[in-house]
Amino acid sequence: MGLPASREPADTTRGVAPTTRHEVANPCRLTLPSLGVAARFCDDGGMNRVIAALLAVSLAGCGLTMTRGPDPHRPPDRRPSCTESMDAPSRDALGAIAGLLAMVVGGLLLEGDRDEIGAPVLIGGAVLTVGAYASGGIGYYRVKKCQRAVSGFDRSHPT
Numbered sequence: 001m002g003l004p005a006s007r008e009p010a011d012t013t014r015g016v017a018p019t020t021r022h023e024v025a026n027p028c029r030l031t032l033p034s035l036g037v038a039a040r041f042c043d044d045g046g047m048n049r050v051i052a053a054l055l056a057v058s059l060a061g062c063g064l065t066m067t068r069g070p071d072p073h074r075p076p077d078r079r080p081s082c083t084e085s086m087d088a089p090s091r092d093a094l095g096a097i098a099g100l101l102a103m104v105v106g107g108l109l110l111e112g113d114r115d116e117i118g119a120p121v122l123i124g125g126a127v128l129t130v131g132a133y134a135s136g137g138i139g140y141y142r143v144k145k146c147q148r149a150v151s152g153f154d155r156s157h158p159t
Contacts, residue, residue: 061092061095061131061135062088062089062091062092062095062135062136062139063088063089063091063092063135063136063137063138063139063140063142064134064135064138064139065088065135066083066088066139067082067083067088067089067138067139067142067143067146068081068082068083068142068146069082069083069141069142069145069146070082070145070146070149070150077157079150079153079154079157080146080149080150080153082142082145082146082149082150083139083142083143083146084143084146084147084150085143086139086140086143088139088143089135089136089137089139089140089143090136092132092133092135092136092139093132093136094132095128095129095131095132095135096128096129096132096133096136098125098128098132099124099125099126099127099128099129099130099131099132100125100129101125102121102122102124102125102128103121103122103125103126103129104125105121105125106118106119106120106121106122106123106124106125107122109121109122110122
C-alpha cells in the first residue's frame with residue numbers, strides 16, 4: 001500500500017522529494033476537493049499572522065473594548081457611570097463591512113485560481129465579520145442596559 005497521490009507537486013525546497021510511483025503529499029497544503037479550495041498555511045509568516053490578528057481586533061473590537069455597562073454594586077443614590085453613546089458599537093459596522101468585502105474578494109480570488117491568497121482572505125474576512133458582529137452585539141447590549149439604568153435613575157431622582 002503506497003502513499004496517496006497528490007495533485008500538487010512535491011515541495012522539493014523543503015527537502016521532500018517525490019517517490020518513484022507517487023508524490024509525497026505536501027503537509028503545508030490544505031485541500032478541500034468538494035469545495036475546490038486549496039490553500040498554503042505553512043508560509044513561515046508568523047509575523048503576518050500577528051499583524052492580521054491585531055488588525056482584526058482593532059477593526060472589530062470597539063463595542064467590546066470601549067463600552068461599559070452599569071455597575072451592579074453602585075449606591076442607589078448615585079447616577080450610573082457607564083457608556084451611554086452608541087458610537088463604539090456602531091463602529092463595529094465598519095469591521096463587519098470590511099470582513100464582508102474581504103470574503104467577497106477571497107471568493108473571487110478562489111474563482112480565479114489564486115487559492116494561496118483567496119482562502120486566507122476568505123477565512124480572515126469571515127473571522128473579522130463574526131468578530132465585528134459579536135463585538136457590536138455585546139457593546140449594544142451594554143449601552144442599552146446603561147441607558148435603561150440612567151433613565152430609571154433620572155425618573156426616580158428628578159432635578
